[in-house]
Amino acid sequence: MACKLWFVLSVWLLLAPSEAGRQMPKLSDKKLCADSECSHPILIAQALQDYYPGDCRFIPIRQGQLVYVYAMLKDRGNLFWAGSVQDSYYGQQEARIGHFPSSVVEETHALMPASTEVKTTKWDFYCY
Template identity: 90%
Template sequence: MHCKLWLALSVCLLLPTSDAGRQMPKLSAKKLCADSECSHPILIARALQDYYPGDCRFIPIRQGQLIYVYAMLKDRGNLFWAGSVQDTYYGQQEARIGHFPSSVVEETHPLMPATTEVKTTKWDFYCN
């Protein structure tokens, strides 16, 4: 009996614990964007500090890194933004897209006003 229990526990510990490929809870019902598709960046921001995400909806950010911001989530006091970062050397790493706390960045270059309110969908918070 103990062997079966030990085997079951071992298998559970070895299974991947990633959030990839599943729907995560919504962070907000709405977001502000430059256009209805959220395809144009609103601003460029610079990371004030390193940020290590808690789950797959968020992106890791290193201090000094530039972030292109495409959306600002509403309903939570503008706590989270969505954007993309690319490694310091062009082509070294794919651009990563996801959410991050607005408190870890400073706005450096406004690009377009975020005047279009868009409803978020399940794909805004899907982990792939």
């Protein structure tokens, strides 16, 4: 009986819904990037305040951190940008790219013009 209960509990834990590993609503249909792959940073910005994300599409930012901006979402008045924060939290790992409100940062260094319009895909808003 204990073995069956353990098996059922294990399967339930594996199949239980979670925020990670699922499609989230799109924030925009288009984004502005430096290139068609959005692989080059557009600018470096500094956080004006702490930002705590509401879901896994977004990244946490602490006041004073530098943020590398890779894309500016286009459809909603440029309210959200996509970028990454690199600090000791990530160690040797690559920083995670996520979204954040453009209002919580200020541009410090322009790097490349955001002149390439790219359609967003479901993977832009997928939670891992």
